[in-house]
Amino acid sequence: MITGTIILGTIIWLYALSVLHRAHLDAIHFWVGSVGLFIILAFVCRAYFVWLLSALVTEVTGWWGHLTGIYTSSYLHNLISIKNNHGLVLLFVDYECSGIIETLAYLSLLWFYPFYRGMAKVKWTVLGVGWIFIANVFRLSLIATILYYTGNGSFFWVHTVFGRILFYVMVIGLYYHVFTRSQLGQAGHQQFQMREETNG
Secondary structure: OOOHHHHHHHHHHHHHHHHHHHOOOHHHHHHHHHHHHHHHHHHHHHHHOHHHHHHHHHHHHHHHHHHHOOOEEEOOOOEEEEEEOOEEEEEEOOOOOOOHHHHHHHHHHHHOOOOOOHHHHHHHHHHHHHHHHHHHHHHHHHHHHHHHHHOHHHHHHHHHHHHHHHHHHHHHHHHHHHHHHHHHHHHHHHHHHHHHHHHO
16 A cells, blocks of 8 residues: 555655756756655555566466476466475565566666657667566576476575576666667767767
């Protein structure tokens, strides 16, 4: 349930954005907008959308397990079950494993990123959310596959270390392509125009 604190915080956030916009403080507007939107979305999505995303991630991750027979999944319980000669390993796809935090961080930055407008933001919203979802499914599928062969003893290294590094490398690649590369391209285009004006 959306509380009065969230509503009040949203009103204050919107007012601060309007003040920063009128003052043409673009950099501060970007950071206040991105951080504020992330906090608001985190509260709202935790209440309404985390279970849905966790169920969807669990279901799609289960396709590989069903195809190979390595593990099974239950989207109703957000659970991946890996049974082998070493015993039974259970993966619970919770708030942290759902990818919701990374998705919201990406969207919060993108929607206030000044280098994209209109349909470009829509395009990168769809592509970015899809990429993060696929990266998370790939991570969980690979973790479950490795655990099937290695057993519960390697759970910490496979899930907490290897899985997270793999996932964040894929997400950082998205960030570089969407944010850094576009900014470098814009800077290069501006330098080209300056040279053309100087030569002209």
